[in-house]
Amino acid sequence: MSHLQTSDSQDDSQYQYCNYHLPATHHCISTIKGDNSYISSLVIGGKFLYTGSSNKEIQILKCDNLRAEFDHEKLSDCMIISGNGAVKSLVISADKIFSAHQDHKIRVWRVDESEVHQQKLTHLATLPTFSDRTLSFLSPKNHVQVSRHERSTWVHHNDTVSALAVSRDGLVLYSVSWDRTLKIWHATDFKCLESVCNAHDDAINAVVVSSNGDVYTGSTDKKIKIWRMSKSPEGEKHTLITTLMKHKSGINALALSPNENVLYSGASDRLIMAWEKSDEDDMAAVGVLRGHVKSILCLSVVSDLLCSGSADETIRIWKGVEKCYFCLAVLEGHRGPVKCLTSETDHGRSSDTSTSYLIYSGGLDSDIKVWQIFIPL
Template structure:
């Protein structure tokens, strides 16, 4: 009965199909339950709390103690700075809750917040926004084909596209896992795995049982990686949104994942203080692969909060809760 109840809970209509806030958003109707097939979009806003930007120069940044606020050689009032100078160019301001995620593609910036909104910015002004009513936005990545993947507190990854005729309108085109894949697994008792989450000891393996904390793309391999507080990372094939693998990666929440872009390896960082290197290896004829732990790159007491990889230089940067980047 427990598995049937979980299945019924999953089939309940996702709140994300609800209409967006009339103040800033508009939404189109939904014809399919859960996240498959519904859309939610918005148009540029002109309400008073949406300041287009606050420029650096002589104005005070929102965080005056930031090291960017007092750098020598920065031109005030838009003047040309000295060669090599760095500093705050502008601040994008929207009273929209904490900003948890950023992604840039071309001249467009996406920001995700705990208000469950994704804002779209261009030329330091708000172009549009879209919203899901379920799960604050903890991660965003943008694929080369224009798809936008967002990771959420509710354990789902949602997929969006900008309208070809009106880039201010974004529509949801799917979610991970797909509903039909989840249903196939939900009726199979062998598809359930043990979880560490309180009050939920078993869950279907292809869906995260806790917040999705990070996303990373390996465009060359056609793979999307999702990391979660459920201590796993999952591997998704971008062509058909199929979950290929779920890896029990750490002893605590996985906070970050980064596809290296070289040597077919992936890095994960966790609240357990470790950074691990995983190699994708062929395991069967027909192209089936799995990720195998190659080494523990770092052990420490401080939570690993971020990983960035320079593929060209083959350098890995690790940010920790103690304020250090190594």
């Protein structure tokens, strides 16, 4: 079942955008052929790329190998089969990897580096933990209504865990789900600290967190919500600060700029919205990035660039200049929707005249592609 909507509605005339291409050099330097499963999540950790797929696999690939300019079969140092259904999201914090799964679970892995250039993953825990489940089950007050005829403990996700985020200090894990909840976990002992039930009116597809602890969630209900920890009679809880509503269809992806002053949202209305802080508690829509002809499925930020992947099988690279966003490049080559992106600065090939970036993309065509982008200074 998919919660990614499609829509032909696109009345964005009230926003400024610049559909103009600046000089930028780009090419695909490598394609890693997959099997019949699609790539559902990507994340970079040091010298390795971690991939999650629809067939339950988590793989570790050496970034150096991926930068070789040829196509090859997927070869990894490690392949893990975990859970049931797709691996929907991967995040890294220190020596741990957290994975979100279609089977309603979150799994925690320790990254073990047995040799200089080899890694393996050791399973540490499945969330909610047995202790959390047991303690919650024993008390009736810990049970919540999840549907008309079903109750569950508050520590459980009851549908696909769609996205994860980790606090900057690595101490807190945030998870969102198609069950419409936002959950907060301790990232060291894996205890569930809080559950925001009915955080949205429909499936939640995306979550990002800022360095000050503000949490941004995006949903199929077309809304972006901002949550902040505050004191209540029951103790410290996340409360709703504001709701952002401009998209015409469900939100599928969120990303924060490096300085955290700009939030980017991608939706099934084919638009990327740029939101800037108007005050401490609110953000205002300041621009729209238009060019994709189908749903926006994923976003990634590197330096001052925004990368967007779409169901139209392309990746676009954007740069903002004084609130006007320019499309620097359109990357074409996937044979299916681009489901996930991650990116990094390529310091080894940057120069005094240009900066090099590496974009890693995964799609429903089962392939992973590595792209090199040179941006003139």
